[in-house]
Each structure stands twice: as C-alpha cells, then as structure tokens.
Amino acid sequence: MISLLDFSLIFMVLAFIPCIYRVIKGPTIPDRVVALDAMTTVIIVMLGAYSYDKGSAFFMDVALVLAVISFVGTVTISKYLDEGVVL
C-alpha cells in the first residue's frame, strides 16, 4: 500500500512538467522567472516530503537554504529588470 507522502513525491515529480514547458516556451523574461520560482517551491516541498520519508532532518536544512536563495534570486532579477542595476 502506497502512503500519501509517497504519492505526493510522485505528484511533485509530475509537477515539474508544466514548469519546464513554461521555461522553454514563455514569451517574456518574467514568464521564465515565474516558472523557475514555482519550480523551486516544488523542489522545496519534495525535499520536505523526502526528509520525512527517510527520517533524516538534514534534507530540511537544504530546503530552508533553497527557500532563502530562491527569494533573493527573484528579488534580484526583478530589481535588474526594473532599474537596470542589481544593487
């Protein structure tokens, strides 16, 4: 019997497909940034479910660091698009 967290891992792998489609096809730069942001969130949720599945707390640290990096990256790209400079 497959548990619900295993099912959520499979579901998250399938949720990559729309993000990759939008990264490849998206007509403008903000489209691609949005798709990459959604992809990072999916990876974070996957790491959380995998960490509970394996009973190891270290994957959750990876998820926290990835969340911080994703937020800083999105803010940096939006500043660059808006004003033309990063800082």
Next chain:
Amino acid sequence: MSEVSISSMIMNLLSDIVLLIGLTFVFLGMLGLIRLPDVYNRLHTTAKIGTVGAFGVMLSILMRAGFTPIGVKAIAVGLFLLLTAPIAAHMITRAAHRHGVGLCKESIIDEYGKTYKGSKK
C-alpha cells in the same frame, strides 16, 4: 483502544486532509501555469503554490512528526515561504509592468499603468 492511539489516529487523518488540500492547490497552480494567457494571471496562480500549497504540505509534516527536529524545521520552512512568496510575486509583477510587458487582450482596465504614467510626467 487506548486514548493515545485514538488521538494519533485523529492526527494522522487531519494530516492527510491538510496534505490533500496542499496538493490540490499545487495541481491548480500548475494548471494555471499552463493554461492562463498572461504573465500577471500566471503569477496569480503560482503565488498560491508558494503560500497555500507548500504551507499545507509542511503543516502536514509537522502534524505527523510532532515537535521533533523534522517537524520544527518543516514549519519554519513553511512560515518562511508564507512570508516571502507574496513579496517575491509582488516585486516581479511590478518589474514586469515597468519593463513593458503588455496585458492580454481580454483585459479591460489597467489602473497601475495609468497612475504610473501619470506620476512620471
């Protein structure tokens, strides 16, 4: 059946319900990412993946694991995403509008464009 096993059974059931709510929101967000016509409409759905979807899954992990290191770190990640995903979505929307990405042709009003162009003069 003793008291402890009943309470843990109820907690497992609640955790499953919250996990299903989170997965439903992730599914709806991915559907919107494919189907919607515009950058702003797509941002509207993908912000839901960051807030409700990820926070639901992390809350479900906290309910299953209790206040162990895994559960506390999971709810920390969930709260961080709940705080920062709307800020990131707002900033990228504002940057896209100022960068000149147009709205889709079905949209009928553009309040921010009017005020932005009015303030630039």
